[in-house]
Amino acid sequence: MRANPERHTQQAIALRTDKGQAAIVVAKEASSPYVVVCEHAGLQIPDALADMGLSEAELHSHIAWDPGAATVAELLARKLEGTLIKQRYSRLVYDCNRPPSSPEAMRDVSENTQIPANRSLSDEEKQWRTDHIYTAFHHTVAQQLDRRSAPILVTVHSFTPVYNGHHRAVDVGILHDLDTPHDALLADAMLSSAQFDDGISVQRNQPYGPQDGVTHTLQMHGQKRQILNVMIEIKNTLIADEKSQQHYAHQLAQTIKTAVDVIKSTPAQV
Numbered sequence: 001m002r003a004n005p006e007r008h009t010q011q012a013i014a015l016r017t018d019k020g021q022a023a024i025v026v027a028k029e030a031s032s033p034y035v036v037v038c039e040h041a042g043l044q045i046p047d048a049l050a051d052m053g054l055s056e057a058e059l060h061s062h063i064a065w066d067p068g069a070a071t072v073a074e075l076l077a078r079k080l081e082g083t084l085i086k087q088r089y090s091r092l093v094y095d096c097n098r099p100p101s102s103p104e105a106m107r108d109v110s111e112n113t114q115i116p117a118n119r120s121l122s123d124e125e126k127q128w129r130t131d132h133i134y135t136a137f138h139h140t141v142a143q144q145l146d147r148r149s150a151p152i153l154v155t156v157h158s159f160t161p162v163y164n165g166h167h168r169a170v171d172v173g174i175l176h177d178l179d180t181p182h183d184a185l186l187a188d189a190m191l192s193s194a195q196f197d198d199g200i201s202v203q204r205n206q207p208y209g210p211q212d213g214v215t216h217t218l219q220m221h222g223q224k225r226q227i228l229n230v231m232i233e234i235k236n237t238l239i240a241d242e243k244s245q246q247h248y249a250h251q252l253a254q255t256i257k258t259a260v261d262v263i264k265s266t267p268a269q270v
Helices: 069-079 123-146 181-192 216-225 242-264
Strands: 023-026 034-038 083-087 152-159 172-175 202-204 228-235
Touching: 023 123, 034 069, 034 123, 069 083, 069 152, 069 242, 083 123, 123 216, 152 216, 172 181, 181 202, 181 216, 181 228, 181 242, 216 228, 228 242
Parallel strands: 034 083, 034 152, 152 228, 172 202
Antiparallel strands: 023 083, 172 228
16 A cells, blocks of 8 residues: 555654664674664664555665665674664665755655655654654664763665766775864775775775765764764675675774774874
């Protein structure tokens, strides 16, 4: 059954996170400094939104989540002996890497696809999604960071090789914000010590950058605490199966560990 494109304020009352809490925490008692976050991990949609007016194929495409990212993030967290926090609900319901003020938080068009259930949302509907998904998710991230004396924040995403007809000439992106030199500290060290296969293109702030509004989680948690933080983007065709997910999780873990060791060997940088 398709969601009715005629939105009603009353629907906000009916909405529930009936598939579970927004944040799924794996290894919540882990003692290493690493907190790995995957904001676009899930595909769940609250029952009240039905199918959001989309086809099954659209609900499982890259507009709804980051294919492969959740598994890579979980494997990476395990290799770093850290905690993983992943978002249960589709980013079409709420994109947890965007603030409530952003039109991309609950976008009504993604790439070339119209999202009927996000058209003409009432203030009450927006507030419900903000409170129960965005705020709840980031509260959990903050809790895990707060329980560590010197946390390291790593967020994991995947991207489609072709977006709006444009072919992206990058395989792995290492992203950071630009407000202070400290924001780039971990990214700089990772780019200098990248341990990926020959022929893999690893680039800074690609295929997105701070100018695209994608560093919200880093700003919200990394800048606030002045902790090491980085965002990783992987081409989704490179992590389409279990073997490749294991492969890239291993290479990312080695790159991150080496980078952190380099930073720690120069105490003035931390």
